[in-house]
Amino acid sequence: MHYDNFTELAAHNDTRILRRGKRYLEFSKGSRMSWRTNGKNTILKINTLFAYGYGFRANYPFPDAKDQRKSNRVFFKRDLFSKLETALDGHGFDGRACLLKSFCTAILDVDKPQQKSGMLFKLLKLIFSLEDHEKHHMPYLREENCQQILHSHCPLSFDSISPYTDDV
Structure with a gap:
């Protein structure tokens, strides 16, 4: 390699636009x-x-x-919620009430220091927390409605999972 052309090559690389095509996971x-x-x-x-x-x-x-x-x-998160709601309905629970209760638990309870903070709880919080751009798909979920939702008729709640499933 000749070093006389090095500055010319470097100048050409600065102006060149690099692109990488989309790659799909199959x-x-x-x-x-x-x-x-x-x-x-x-x-x-x-x-x-x-x-x-x-x-x-x-x-x-x-x-x-x-x-x-x-x-x-x-694959959107709302598709997962819809399928989860259908599965809960199929098992005799009110799917929408259980999903809303999970969202409110993720919003209110999991970050408290006295609550569990193990891997399972963090994973469930990640699944059941909404970003700002996702909130318009579920307009019925609001933080001010959480006290009413938490006392709904859904017996399931991920904040009362057995302590043996996570860090003690």
Whole structure:
């Protein structure tokens, strides 16, 4: 390499616009993502030998690469909420009330120092917190309505998850 041309090459690189095309993440056919949470409650306070366990698993099948390219589909958080609401309705709960209760719990309770602050609670707070640009999709969710929503008829709440599922 000759160093006489170095200044000329450097000047040319300063004016050149660099671009990188869009790259898509593609999964092989039949791929899926799964999330599993397990918990345990002790029956006797003497030791943890006698306990009952419970678990929850969610599967999300990734779309086929051809189908994804055809529809150029984007996955929004509101799609997840809609499917979660439908799943809760199917199990006999009021899906909308449970979602709203989760949002209000994420807004009000999780950041308090006396609350749990482990990984599971942080993950649920991340899922159930709304950015400003997402709030117009759920106009019925307002912070001033949270006291009414928290006392709704939904028995589920992620702030009362067993302490064995997270950092103690």
